[in-house]
Amino acid sequence: MNSKVLSAGIIALFILVMMVLPALGQSPITAEVDRASLSTDETVALTVRINGAAGNPVAPELPPLDGFQVVGSNSGTQIRVVNGVFSSSAAYTYHLRPIETGDLVIPPISVTLNGQTYSTDPITIQVTQGSAPAQSAPVQGEPQAAPTELNGQDMYVEAFVDNETPYQGEQITYTFRFYNAVSLGNPANYEPPSFTGFWSDTEPEQVQYNTEAGGRIYNVNEVRTILFPTVAGEIIIEPTRLEVPGGFFSRGANLMTRPVTVDVQPLPPNAPADFTGAVGQYQIDAAVDLTETRVNEPVTWQVRVAGYGNIDTLPEPIWPETPGWRDFDSTSTINTEVRDGRISGSQVYEKLLIPTEAGQLTLPAVNYTYFDPEQEQYLTVSADPITVNVAPGVNGETAMFNPDDTPKVGAEGEVAETAVALKAIKPLAEGKISQPVTQKPIYWLLWLIPVFGVALHYGWQKRQAYRRQNSALIRSQQAQKKANKALKQAQKADSDPYASASQILLTYLMEKLNKPVQGLTQQELVALLSDEGVDTAVAQKAADILTTCEMGRYAPVQDSNLQSNNLLDYTKQVIDELEKEL
Template identity: 30%
Template sequence: MVMQELFNRCNRIGMLAGMLLIAGIWPLAGFAQEVEFRASASPRVVETGERFRVSFSVNAEGENFEAPSFEHFAILSGPNMSTSTSVQIINGQMTRTVSYSYNFVLQAVEEGTFTIGKARVEVEGKSYETEEITVEVVKGSAPSAPATPAPSATPEISGVKDEDLFVQVITDRKEVYQGEHLIATVKLFTRLDLSGIGDRKFPSFSGFLQQDIELPDQNYLQREVVNGKVYGTLVLRQIVLIPQRSGTLTINPMELECHVRQRVSRGTGSIFDDFFDSFRTVTRTVSSDPLQIRVKPLPDEAPASFEGLVGRYTLDASVDREEVVADEAVTFTLKVTGTGNLKLMSPPAVNLPPDFETYDPRVTMDINHTVSGSKGTKSFEYLMVPRSPGAYRIPPVEVSYFDPEKEQYVTWESPAFNLKVVPREPGEEGTVVTGFGKEDIRFIGKDIRFIKTGDIPLRQDTKNPVGQVWFYLTYPLVILVFMAVLLLRKRRTEMMRNTELMRNRRASRQARKRLKLAADALKKQQLDRFYEEVSRACWGYLSDKLSIPLAELNRDNALAALALHEIPGELAGEYLDTIDHCEQARYAGKTALDDPGQVYRKAMKLITALEQNLK
């Protein structure tokens, strides 16, 4: 009994100590990292009369917050303070991250480029400041796409000007030398509400060598000012182009199919029309203008060592050793680094002594394609094997290239290398040389192998599979497996042909992927992108589940299709109301559901409910 009482007391003391330890560590965990105080504005380019959000975030609890004056802007609300906390325990180590945000909703009232000053906050008695941020305000304009009276059987764009939706192929230069690179950017400009992009037909770029520049996986519209108007721009493709011939080269038009969401008016003349209006998706094809590039020929009287290399380069040559035993391999390396058409460079000629056995050079490249051009390194490794002892000289290697900036040829010459070859000791074996362009493998100094002599143990294999029971059972088993594979493949082919069934099955999975993107945007406080992804998830789910093309889907036919599937009217109405909330949040900035987290959870719940009813 005494031992049991002692054990219980120790157990209680241990639990109390653990609780005190956690209580002591918990408040300090958030301050283990350096304090960061940042400012952000979304978007950074706005029109007069447009509302936008400015946030000041600090990763520690602060006090005595001082906001900037916000001159040239009207303050609609703020500061609205929000707090988020996350705790992670990895390998027994707890990390606590906190974020305190002071949010303002501003309205642009005059044109110009304005600077929002620094905000200040105190954390544990120390003052911190944000960086200044710049917001550009341009003249506002009326919406380009008014509400249409009623949906038609074949949706067409109405009330949309060409200047509201267009695509361009933009190059950084219009005049280059043959072999000199230029950067082409295919960019979409829109002032409309795009719901998606359809077929794309990129230019062929005939007469150019092309290398694609890698774009981010998640590519979103960015705001830009063009001719005093705010556009949403999307980079569709960026390419490094290298002209292969001189003269005037034409870049053909880019063709692009865009899906635009238009408001459909009820047409009753009521003041509630704007609230109860629905949307439809219409398709418009846009194309860019042809673009001409003037390619100048390279100057005459090129050096004899010039083989078409254009750009700016540095070169380096080396040998791995200057003294070698006869029949041992030596490597001569030539490395070219720079920006230009390096990929097209062929191995330079190296004049070696006749007593040297040579192999095809090993070529390695490390080239990156960026908006600055094709930049990297190309190396040539020449393997040579001197057969006779003596003193030899590797003559200089000459490489010439054309520098477009200097508009002249540049010739580089490597230094000469002296190589001393000493005789091999009697009985010493040579080096095995493989993998440098010759099919046969040479064993220098040991070309002939002796035949093995003496007794060799041999045994007769008596296990003959023919006549065994399992040997005959294999035939029907193989036939059964073959028939099963054929049946499974036939069934899979039939399922793949049934596109409606495939879309129906993947509807929920695609919607959850969209909602995951929305959750990521919510964590980053990108509310416009958050509501856009939730809206796309909801519309995309209905399109896949009801087998209605996205371009033809609107509120009316969605309600009718859900009713045919015996979906309760209350559930269908709540689902479409959630989509309307997202649209209002994107354009009006405020909805009945002010909490984005609530919108996310509601969308997830409604999609799950529809999935259960539409099976």
């Protein structure tokens, strides 16, 4: 009996050991792909899963992915508490596009948990040629160098232009970048500047990619806006704002870039007499729909100006004199596209011509003068002359009908033989003649309606223009009102006083000063407010509130004014004091 019991115990122990050993040796990180083979036209999803029994899981360190381009990423976290034991797991998914063919290898991916580094196994993927040739990653989606100020923050924004000293009318690109290393619960609200002093009519281009900085992987959202400066001199592009709403596990943020200064250069003097303002690189050609026609039969003369620049505002060519032709006003058609980050396209001008005489008539060359900012000089291009053979009209006429050749009535009322006799005009029947409508008062009252409508529209347009050109001033004037309203809502909703006070005060300062204040130290904030004319004691109160909000969630506050039950009221008091100082 004892031997049977002993044997059963040994077998049970063996089974238990065989079950436990694999678990003990199991790595907390795994990597898998949703397909093992694909073409260069497709993408593959690489998912890295991390299980951490203690502590929060950290993002994996992606190795260089030779042969692949990261075109998107997302992540998710799951937290569980079972019998008092806390555990967490995370999944990081990277969407990869192959840019080479053959057997491509995703190297081992590493993560450090509790001081120990774990790695996944390498993954081999077979890539075949798709319908389009495999290319290197496009410039617009390539990861760009991270700014030096990005050193581990959860979020960061920056803005810049690709040319700080353009010529008036030369294209520049304004780029806004949002670096984000955390998961967002809701979409961020992007508020671009008004771009006063620039012309812009194209939809901003948006690209997304990943980059690494400060040991963290950032998802970068980039918005590129094409601009054409319309005036010379220094133009300051006001900050771009980004409002990141808070989620259940994350705090919101109000981010703002630094202003961008553009020093616009005037066009060089001594421009040619036929220069009408075109800036860029252009060519010109001309054509007609008929090279053979008859007198009095129309011909369409088409002139096309094409190239790179502000196509929508290109001035019309100076049309030359056309002896032997009668011409009519021209019409134009615009075609534009964004190619490699530059606006290109054409304007096609059409003029209707009617030949007034038979023979071989010539449409002269058409010249077009523009300023090339790359060569920094004025250039002139020309369309070749066009010859049109004009035959006599269908009735044999060799010249256009002249209205002055109509028959005249003689002095004694006799009509020339070639004249057509006019029928007698029947007299109006006798009867009551109604009053003309122009003599009725309602007629003139109705005329006031469109006048009144035009005046209203003009006033509304002026108001909108003022708001666009003075958006920063309007925000500054309304900053206190918005802050007080937000404080009342926070008190009514019983929100976290520390998070609410911090966000409301920072937003007030950014809108009042039109300067970024997020991330400033206490000393830097006091110095900034002092430079704006705020009393040092009042500036210190604002800095104390922000410091308290950071500490208040973890430790009790001694100052009675800064305790949670008084914090929102105290914040309102300090904002009122700042409003008087500013």
